[in-house]
């Protein structure tokens with residue numbers, strides 16, 4: 027017996043929201059396809075299938091209605107975010123392991139949908155990068171620079187049968203973020219590095235367009251009111267601030283703000299990963315603190331750490347802090363003493 | 372234009388006003404039977420003053436106010452009392468409650484009403500008591516006894532009187548129709564409120580989806596003789612919530628746990644003003660009200676019916692349910708409740724009956740897990756974090772839920788309405804509140820048990836004391852006999868003796884059936900000591916007594 031209200035807002039349902047998130051990822055995916063070849067579809071497909079498989083298995087073991095929960099599409103969102111964070115054309119088992127840690131460990135062992143402390147896709151990613159650093163840094167080279175762009179069938183072959191006739195160097199290269207760090211540490215002059223073809227205009231050839239498309243998808247999420255402005259703005263703002271500060275205090279030239287925004291997973295992280303409501307802080311002020319922390323850590327890890335990108339670990343670190351941040355940023359309740367007005371919403 | 376202060380949160384559910392607001396208010400014919408519950412208002416239920424078989428007249432008081440927070444109920448027509456017993460009432464619990472059933476005799480003869488036309492020259496407290504005896508209570512749904520709310524002495528000053536004509540719940544249009552059709556009468560009622568509260572400004576808040584009502588009220592306000600402003604407020608649920616409307620119109624937040632009068636504002640419903648008008652103008656008690664009957668019925672409309680009209684009859688008056696009806700709601704879809712038994716009658720709080728069908732009111736989709744999306748928090752007019760409350764209420768961690776201010780939840784339903792996972796959040800909050808209340812009652816019971824135990828100890832102590840008094844008396848008796856009263860001029864000794872005497876007399880007056888047991892065997896010096904102690908005690912008692920008298 028349930029009581030009032032007896033009506034619900036039409037057209038706003040969790041499965042639908044997740045579907046819209048997937049749709050908002052499409053521009054970035056298409057840009058990726060355009061620039062790096064069709065391999066991205068293979069990794070998306072594999073991750074999706076693995077995710078559905080693991081999700082069903084977990085639901086079965088937990089004695090929950092499989093059809094009902096699969097319908098919510100959250101497993102797919104996790105799968106896609108993981109696939110988009112991983113190199114395409116990696117061996118199939120790498121996706122399997124990543125999805126296993128995302129769905130089984132990070133999600134269901136924590137109690138299932140809505141209960142996970144960490145962003146599942148980022149847990150999968152973190153496990154992979156720590157366990158399989160070599161495979162995780164072999165990114166396909168941008169089509170414009172590669173000796174050969176694998177076709178869809180070649181992509182399947184690469185993923186399932188290994189390299190085959192193609193030499194790995196023919197289609198992979200280090201990412202701009204990675205090469206910048208390695209070369210800077212090797213003593214190459216900044217301007218020389220930046221002048222290399224892989225760096226494109228601001229964030230690496232191809233990368234910058236993909237980032238732009240993820241930004242567009244993120245703006246769509248904002249327009250549909252599926253996310254609020256707090257997290258992307260604070261995340262990108264803190265990144266800019268930190269990058270700017272580093273430029274000021276570190277001797278010699280450093281990667282600029284635009285580079286940091288356009289490179290790696292910054293846009294994907296700002297709009298799609300850090301905004302995952304389950305693992306993020308949820309109060310308006312809390313979101314600002316949480317995302318600013320993640321943005322700051324991202325740049326710090328990129329510049330001073332040994333990891334290829336900082337987004338995943340920055341978000342995971344802030345995930346730990348999110349419950350605490352929420353506790354200390356509870357908004358003033360109507361009729362209670364404190365700041366007047368509508369509160370920062 | 373008056374500056375408005377938008378309240379936080381809120382939602383825009385489909386309005387569904389046009390179904391019922393197009394027709395004029397219909398008058399219900401006399402029905403053969405009425406059922407008048409004794410609990411129609413907040414506070415103590417009225418005490419029945421008739422018994423089965425009694426003949427009653429229309430307007431006769433059949434239940435009298437019981438205590439301060441209470442008000443009267445009256446016979447809606449003339450006839451015979453056929454039952455004073457628990458009967459179905461419109462309440463979410465569906466539990467029967469004490470009600471008086473009256474069989475109409477068809478004559479509809481009324482008692483002699485005494486209009487209060489000279490109310491301006493009446494003593495305010497007499498006037499308020501008359502209002503209480505005429506059964507006035509808030510007709511907006513909260514049904515708080517009006518006479519209490521009209522007493523400015525409870526608060527220091529009430530400069531602002533707000534009339535709530537927002538009618539923000541979907542489907543409901545009874546206040547809309549009243550304002551369109553009877554604006555002058557409503558204003559006459561408001562005039563009484565304004566005078567009793569000495570209000571300096573009177574604001575009528577009406578949602579801007581009711582332009583006809585706005586126009587009618589504005590036209591009437593031009594010659595009402597006191598400063599009154601009709602204010603259009605944006606259509607946004609829950610603009611008609613007391614705290615929300617107050618904030619919207621004045622920018623003042625009602626502090627948590629306080630009343631609007633604490634910030635100098637009193638809020639009444641439009642329907643209450645109208646019934647106050649009838650009370651003043653005709654001396655008529657609250658025996659009728661306007662009810663919206665809408666939804667899946669043949670002729671959705673507003674009907675003026677007598678209190679006590681069985682809801683089944685009310686629905687029939689609106690042309691009856693259409694095929695495929697799937698239940699009935701009392702009140703609006705956001706805060707109303709399912710009616711279990713349509714034999715339950717219209718009471719003062721019933722402003723709307725909605726007949727459901729599965730298309731207008733589909734069964735709630737199965738809830739999914741909370742994804743902490745925060746939609747509920749953005750919709751909450753109380754600025755709460757409903758998903759946190761839900762989390763703790765579900766985990767039965769009510770202390771935490773209270774820490775997240777569960778009791779500031781006004782149960783408006785906005786959070787459940789927007790939740791993309793269809794979680795029945797408000798159900799959890801109602802459950803949480805009732806659990807906390809239950810626990811508090813348990814704690815009070817434990818406290819009472821403790822007090823009883825302490826009283827028991829106290830009584831034992833008192834009995835011991837009484838015994839000691841008697842011992843002292845005995846001892847003193849002996850002293851008197853033995854010492855043969857040597858005349859001493861010592862005033863101090865004299866005083867002691869007098870006190871001793873007083874103690875003796877008091878002891879003698881005390882119940883004499885407890886026999887002193889061991890005194891007789893005590894040596895005289897010990898006896899003397901006892902007497903001395905007694906005397907000292909008596910002195911203290913005397914002093915305390917004197918002090919009490921000083922105070923009195």
Ligand code: SF4
Nearest residue numbers: 741743744745747790
């Ligand atoms: S709206 Fe529903 S799903 Fe979203 S945070 Fe609130 S309770 Fe959770």
Ligand code: SF4
Nearest residue numbers: 751780781783784786
């Ligand atoms: S029902 Fe309570 S928690 Fe939900 S929106 Fe209304 S006030 Fe907020």
